[in-house]
Amino acid sequence: MTKKQRQNAEGKKKVVSSGVEEDDVVEKKVYLLTNLGGEAEDLQPREHGNEAQNQSGGGAEDESGGSKEEESEGTSEEDTDDGIELQSKEHIRKELRNMSFEDIMKLQQQVGTKVFNEVAYNRKKCQEVSNKKRLNKNRPMEMSAKKPPSFLRQVIPVKKSTRRDPRFDSLSGEYKPEIFEMTYKFINDLKHREKEIIKRQLKKTKNTSQRKERLQFLLRRLETQEQARQSQEQQRERELQFKNRQRERASRGERPFFLKKCKSKSSTRPPDPQDAVSCHSHILCFYTSFVTS
Structure with a gap:
């Protein structure tokens, strides 16, 4: 080999x-x-x-001792x-x-x-079989320690998500209509464009159609919104003019004139304090002349 x-x-x-x-x-x-x-x-x-x-050797022990030894x-x-x-x-x-x-x-x-x-791995499934049957029917039942949770149990409270409205929140600051109009002025331009588009669509649509009714409703709503906005602007301008007059009177040392809320709402133009003073003087002159005569 x-x-x-x-x-x-x-x-x-x-x-x-x-x-x-x-x-x-x-x-x-x-x-x-x-x-x-x-x-x-x-x-x-x-x-x-x-x-x-061992038990045969120690047979003379007592029964109690034997039982203890066995245990x-x-x-x-x-x-x-x-x-x-x-x-x-x-x-x-x-x-x-x-x-x-x-x-x-x-x-x-x-x-x-x-x-x-x-x-x-010392893995052994211990399956303990519990005998739930009673030996005697007159004996009391063994209630389980695992009680079901009550319906009105105290659970850890979950924080609710707080909804915040910027119109009524202090973080947004005080409402000032002048600033609001300046920041959201582009909305008026968008509404004006929508109004023109709706007018064009109305001309094209037929008279007997639901779409025309819907377009007419939208046009009326835009017109009313525009009218309300214009009236608010006019009212705001009048209030600003009245405040400026009161500041001028205060700077000259004259007594300020405070307008009532009902008059400011009802009248389109707030009354001038000079007119009120002249009217008061005319009434006094007429009263004095009537008394002397």
């Missing part, structure tokens, strides 16, 4: 030996996982036999069983950490996911 053939044969032997070793490791793990509870079960009959010998022995047996199971599980987990992922997958397929999860 040549050197190459010898090297290939040795490599094949190593691969076969490594595969056999991996299979042996997996089989050991399977055996440990499946026979976890076997060790604890084997220990129980041995301990029971020792208990029987203590039962608790000790449970503790030893739990300790053995924990030790075996910890030992398996340590070995699983050093294993490759491929070996762990093989072991999981051979044992089963349920047993593997119970041992490796």
